[in-house]
Each structure stands twice: as structure tokens, then as C-alpha cells.
Amino acid sequence: MSFSKNNNSNSPESKKNKTKDPLLKSLAENVKIIKKVMGNSNDIIIREVDILKTDKQRIAIIYADGLADKTAITDFIMESLMLDIDSTPETREEDIIQYLKNFCLTVGDVEDVNDLQSVYRAVLNGETVILLEGQTKGIATSTKSSKDRAISQPSTESVIRGPQESFTETLRTNTALIRRKIKDPNLWIKSRVIGDITQTDVAIMYINGIANDKIVKEVLERLDQIEIDGILDSGYIEELIQDSQFTPFPTVFNSERPDVIAAALLEGKVAIIVDGSPFVLIVPALFPAFLQAAEDYYQRSIISTLIRILRYGGIFVSLMIPSLYISITTFHQEMIPTPMLISIALQREGVPFPAFIEAILMEIAFEILREAGLRMPRVIGPAVSIVGTLIIGQAAVEAGIVSAVMVIIVSITAICSFLSPAYAMSNSIRMLRFPLMILAAMFGLFGVMMGAFAIILHVCSLRSFGIPYTAPFAPLIPSDQKDAIVLFSRGSLLTRPRLVNQKNVTREQKLVRKKGRSDLGES
Incomplete structure (x- = not known):
């Protein structure tokens, strides 16, 4: 395991240039290679069938038992390809790949695969791959099984007042929990695959127009520079991207609560989500953030201030x-x-x-x-x-x-x-x-x-x-003292942290209070 900020061998450009084994025109040869590479594992299902009644086309349907949803494969792929197709050369003017994508497959996410490495990755991600005789290109369809842990209360962060939900080990579930909090099209996601063997999906989330572009770029560069055989938890990423390796203080914040992550994104920070881990990372992480709780913002500011001082x-x-x-x-x-x-x-x-x-x-x-x-x-x-x-x-x-x-x-x-x-x-x-x-x-x-x-x-x-790390105490930033130790009222928190965000520093909120009458009985 190595990590170097000056090593760009794992950048997206370098990954694209790595040697990949192209698909062959012979369907039998492709199937033979896939079986050999995957060790003839009995959970890798390969079903070869003929489709098209007039001009028969041999295809192979490949998926991993347990990772893919068998019901979706049966209803939206097998049935569509084997029973619902009735084409002739006159009605099928485009190539067979495009025809299957446009008229036959009734699943939502469909993309092309051009090499064997893409086939392996798609199958092991729970997708179903369709290979065709005489074609050097295949189709990957999204049929991931929805079996995952139910959303439950946080186990390591007790909740007194606030949302009673926590992240799970599924990346897409976690991103959905955050999108439920922030329904804005500027909430962007960038994806990476880290780990030569585990091929772990890693996503970063940030709000475009609020997050600092330099921080986003730095996060992506550090992720691209990671060279490791496997990522099993977000703790691996945390250790590999932190600024200083020789410090007892954490410089990357983590939480299993979607509301905490959403609040950090609104401040202009960047979230790092790792598939298989219920803990989401937040960068940059400053010292005061480790002594602040989500409940501080859900109750009166004077109570929260006293608790923070405590x-x-x-x-x-x-x-x-x-x-x-x-x-x-x-x-x-x-x-x-x-x-x-x-x-x-x-x-x-x-x-x-x-x-x-x-x-x-x-x-x-x-x-x-x-x-x-x-x-x-x-x-x-x-x-x-x-x-x-x-x-x-x-x-x-x-x-x-x-x-x-x-x-x-x-x-x-x-x-x-x-x-x-x-x-x-x-x-x-x-x-x-x-x-x-x-x-x-x-x-x-x-x-x-x-x-x-x-x-x-x-x-x-x-x-x-x-x-x-000690901002806003050192350097001293007077405007950010409203949410350091003393927590001002919600109507006073009109700006985002200055060092974290330098583009959209104003929250654009105004607290409007109508003067009430002192005598409720006055007409």
C-alpha cells in the first residue's frame, strides 16, 4: 500500500491507458475466457440462448447470483429478449446492439461494454451483461439486488432531537439520503473506483457554487493518487488522504448521520462516500467541528452555547x-x-x-x-x-x-x-x-x-x-465567531465559513419578525 501526492499513475487518464482485453467476435471464446478468469465459480450464471425468430442471434446473459435481482432479470431481460421480440430484417434497420437497447430491453440503466474488464466489473457490481455472437461490444443492464440493511437509528451518535436515521453500507442509499435533505440540482456527485482488487466505488458530493473549487480539485487529486489493493471502509480513505500522518488529532471528520453531512455540504464542505461503509467523510475538518453536535442547531442558541462551553x-x-x-x-x-x-x-x-x-x-x-x-x-x-x-x-x-x-x-x-x-x-x-x-x-x-x-x-x-485546523480561532475570523464556541441565534448566521467557502458566502436568509401587540386582548 502506497500513497504519494506526487504520483499520478492512478489518475483517470492513466487508468484509461492501461491495457484492456477487448471482446472477441466469437461468443464461445468470450464465454470461455470469462469462465476461466472467474474460476468457473458456480455463482456466476451464464445463460446462452437464441433470440429473433427469423434471423436467429446467439447471445449470452451473464450475472452473479446473489448480487443481481433474479426477478428483474426474468421479467425485464429474459422475457423481453426471448418472448417479446418479433423482428425481420425490414423492421430492424439499425445494428443489433442498438436495436436491443431501443426496442427490447425494458430496464432503466443500459450502457455499452467494450472489453472484458468492463464485463467483470459490471457482473461483480450486480449488473447483467449481454454478449452477442459476432459483436465486439456488449450491453450492461442495471439489475442490482435491493437487498441491504434497513435505515435505522445511528448507533455511534446518539440522537436527542433531530432525524432518527443513519447511513447504511450501500452507496446509492447514502447518496439518496443526502439528496432527500438537499433537493438542489447543484448537488453534484463525482465517482471514482479505488482498489485494484476490491474495486470499491467511492463518490464525492458537493454543492456546485458553494463548495470551493480548489478543495474539490484537491480531494479528487488525492483520491486519484491512492494505490492500494483494497478499500473495506471509509477509514482507509481517511488515513490515505489526510494532510498529516503524524498527529493524534483527526483532520477528516466522519459521521453516520445524513443531517450532519447535509449541514456540512451547505457550509461548502465536500463529502466522501465509500460503498460498504456507513460512515461518510467530510473535508476540510476543523477543530471546532469535533466539539459541535447536530442537536446544537435544533434547540435554542443560549442552551446550545452553555452546552458547548461545558x-x-x-x-x-x-x-x-x-x-x-x-x-x-x-x-x-x-x-x-x-x-x-x-x-x-x-x-x-x-x-x-x-x-x-x-x-x-x-x-x-x-x-x-x-x-x-x-x-x-x-x-x-x-x-x-x-x-x-x-x-x-x-x-x-x-x-x-x-x-x-x-x-x-x-x-x-x-x-x-x-x-x-x-x-x-x-x-x-x-x-x-x-x-x-x-x-x-x-x-x-x-x-x-x-x-x-x-x-x-x-x-x-x-x-x-x-x-x-484551528480556524476561526487562529487565524482569528470575527465573522465566524457566531458559530464557534458561542452559538448565535439562527437569524444571525447569515454567512458561511469564510476560509471554507469563498464564492457564495451569504446564506441569503433574513429573519423577519413582525412586531406583536403587548396586549393580546387589544382589538
Whole structure:
């Protein structure tokens, strides 16, 4: 697997120039080659029949059992070709391919195939291919089976208020969910096929006239430069197109909620949809987006603002509290009020480990329990994780291995780490806690401040598809502060993010309020 921004060998032009095996005039030879390449697999159905009553024409109907809809093949292809055709040379003046497309096939999507590679791809996509004797061109008809997972509630993003639907593993279902939200002809889709073996369909969606053309071009170029044998999830694409490979912070946003993706498209961002994955990617992804939830826009702005402030505070607590506790109790006891210092000292009496080892043991134990709870069967996972945490914490305190205050610190840290709506951001915070704790044990508060400044400088240096990661905080964009931490009322959000969108920056909405009468009984 390789990815290089300077390598254009996988561009659309290069793909077109790759050697392709043309179809032969002999139908028997074509069928023989297809059977050999596909290993005579019993799920690849090849039916050879004769059509046209007066001048018989030999054809082969090829499809994959399980991927294609048998009912559609029977009703709209087999029946039309074998029973409904009654042509003579006088009535059929055009060539046979065009005649079948114009007068015989009653399916909606029909296209030509000119080489064997196109035949393989069409069959494995659930389409039905029709090859004809004496013709070096075939017909691919859309007969994909509609069997897919039903649209359900999001499983990783809880919904308090808003649409109760999520993406599925089918690309066309996902694009349809977005089009239901944005009924605009300027919502464009560009398709790519990535993966030499898996041949995974990847689509990008954006609103023409709102999305930045440079960002759209950059997304397509990065997708075209991917060289890999298979794509099984959108996480593959996320890792291969992100700006920086060596950062704990996510620079590509993902969501399984159509309303979140639709809102991002209206801001001028670009969505990347991968067939087989219910998680849709959004680029560019900026730091504030990971601390914003869709419910923020479905309720009053003052409530959403308070909740956002709570999230930012929770992220700070989750990141800094363990290291601050270690540094203060180890090096700066004079900062603690005397009654609290006495209480902490009494609790730590008999504990054999320093605060740093104590904190590391508890943090690692909690991370193990959390990961085990995720991997366990759903029936027993929550019970085991909760009971395990309570029992281990209480037993550790009673045994004198850790102090009660350390259990409280770790519990508060763990709870605050779940305040981030984006799981990827909470993972980054979990990872950064440990180096801060090490710096706190080595240098005290000075080490904590060094680590905090290093994190801030690193975040400020990041970019997501050319856009500063910390915008609109750094660089400071006053007009975009209306939807950063403080959320202004809906009538005040008249502009789109300035750095993301530079063409259609105005939402063109006006909040019109009619002055009501103070006395409802006034006539």
C-alpha cells in the first residue's frame, strides 16, 4: 500500500491507458475466457440462448447470483429478449446492439461494454451483461439486488432531537439520503473506483457554487493518487488522504448521520462516500467541528452555547486534571489549601506508590476495562465494565494500592472524555493524557505548561485540505465567531465559513419578525 501526492499513475487518464482485453467476435471464446478468469465459480450464471425468430442471434446473459435481482432479470431481460421480440430484417434497420437497447430491453440503466474488464466489473457490481455472437461490444443492464440493511437509528451518535436515521453500507442509499435533505440540482456527485482488487466505488458530493473549487480539485487529486489493493471502509480513505500522518488529532471528520453531512455540504464542505461503509467523510475538518453536535442547531442558541462551553471545559478537564494532580501533589503542595492537603495526605497514607505510578496504573486499568467493554458481547459488556470498574476501584482502595482521591480523579477524567460528540477527538485526548502525566512527574507544573504549549503549537500548525485546523480561532475570523464556541441565534448566521467557502458566502436568509401587540386582548 502506497500513497504519494506526487504520483499520478492512478489518475483517470492513466487508468484509461492501461491495457484492456477487448471482446472477441466469437461468443464461445468470450464465454470461455470469462469462465476461466472467474474460476468457473458456480455463482456466476451464464445463460446462452437464441433470440429473433427469423434471423436467429446467439447471445449470452451473464450475472452473479446473489448480487443481481433474479426477478428483474426474468421479467425485464429474459422475457423481453426471448418472448417479446418479433423482428425481420425490414423492421430492424439499425445494428443489433442498438436495436436491443431501443426496442427490447425494458430496464432503466443500459450502457455499452467494450472489453472484458468492463464485463467483470459490471457482473461483480450486480449488473447483467449481454454478449452477442459476432459483436465486439456488449450491453450492461442495471439489475442490482435491493437487498441491504434497513435505515435505522445511528448507533455511534446518539440522537436527542433531530432525524432518527443513519447511513447504511450501500452507496446509492447514502447518496439518496443526502439528496432527500438537499433537493438542489447543484448537488453534484463525482465517482471514482479505488482498489485494484476490491474495486470499491467511492463518490464525492458537493454543492456546485458553494463548495470551493480548489478543495474539490484537491480531494479528487488525492483520491486519484491512492494505490492500494483494497478499500473495506471509509477509514482507509481517511488515513490515505489526510494532510498529516503524524498527529493524534483527526483532520477528516466522519459521521453516520445524513443531517450532519447535509449541514456540512451547505457550509461548502465536500463529502466522501465509500460503498460498504456507513460512515461518510467530510473535508476540510476543523477543530471546532469535533466539539459541535447536530442537536446544537435544533434547540435554542443560549442552551446550545452553555452546552458547548461545558464540552470545552470537559475536554480541558479530561486532558489536564491527572497531570495537574500529579504535579501539584508531588512538587507544589503549597498550592493546596491546608485542610484539603491534610485530607489527601491521610488518604495516601500507606499507599506504596508515588502519585505518578498510582495515576498511570488507574488510567491503564480504566482504558483496559473500557476497551474490554466495547469488545465484549453487547448483552454482558456494559454489566461487566460497570461491575469491574466498581469492584476493582473499591478493592484497590481497601487494599491500599491507590488512594480514594485518585479514583475520583480518574473517574472525573473518564466521564469528561465522553463529552466530545466525536469519538475520534476523545481518542486523541485519551492519548495525550499520558505524555502530560509523564511531564508532570518529571518537571511539575513547568512540564505540564510545556506540554500544553506544545499541543497548542502542534494544533495551530495543522491544516485540513489547506485550511488552518484551528480556524476561526487562529487565524482569528470575527465573522465566524457566531458559530464557534458561542452559538448565535439562527437569524444571525447569515454567512458561511469564510476560509471554507469563498464564492457564495451569504446564506441569503433574513429573519423577519413582525412586531406583536403587548396586549393580546387589544382589538
